[in-house]
Amino acid sequence: MITPEEIEKLSELARIKVPESEREKLANDVESILGYVGVISSIVGEEVVEAGEHRNIMREDGEPHKAGMYTDRLVDQLSKQDDNSLVVKKIIEQ
Numbered sequence: 183m184i185t186p187e188e189i190e191k192l193s194e195l196a197r198i199k200v201p202e203s204e205r206e207k208l209a210n211d212v213e214s215i216l217g218y219v220g221v222i223s224s225i226v227g228e229e230v231v232e233a234g235e236h237r238n239i240m241r242e243d244g245e246p247h248k249a250g251m252y253t254d255r256l257v258d259q260l261s262k263q264d265d266n267s268l269v270v271k272k273i274i275e276q
Contacts (some may be wrong), residue, residue: 183213184209184213186209188209189205189209
């Protein structure tokens with residue numbers, strides 16, 4: 183059983199503030215999550231596959247669409263265009 187005191191210790195290690203009023207609920211949530219992980223672990227058991235065995239598995243394209251089939255419709259949905267370039271909102275700051 184996870185106690186509110188253990189939640190306090192974990193929050194100190196993680197350098198986050200967890201109000202005292204939320205520690206009991208968080209302890210119950212963590213306990214539920216750990217219980218669920220235990221159930222999944224018992225179901226999976228020894229059938230765990232090493233990550234290296236299955237890398238870059240691609241499905242076969244059964245009936246790929248014709249190249250450029252949707253290009254015009256997608257480009258028309260953009261609000262700004264500049265000659266042959268598409269103008270989009272900058273979302274990554276340096």
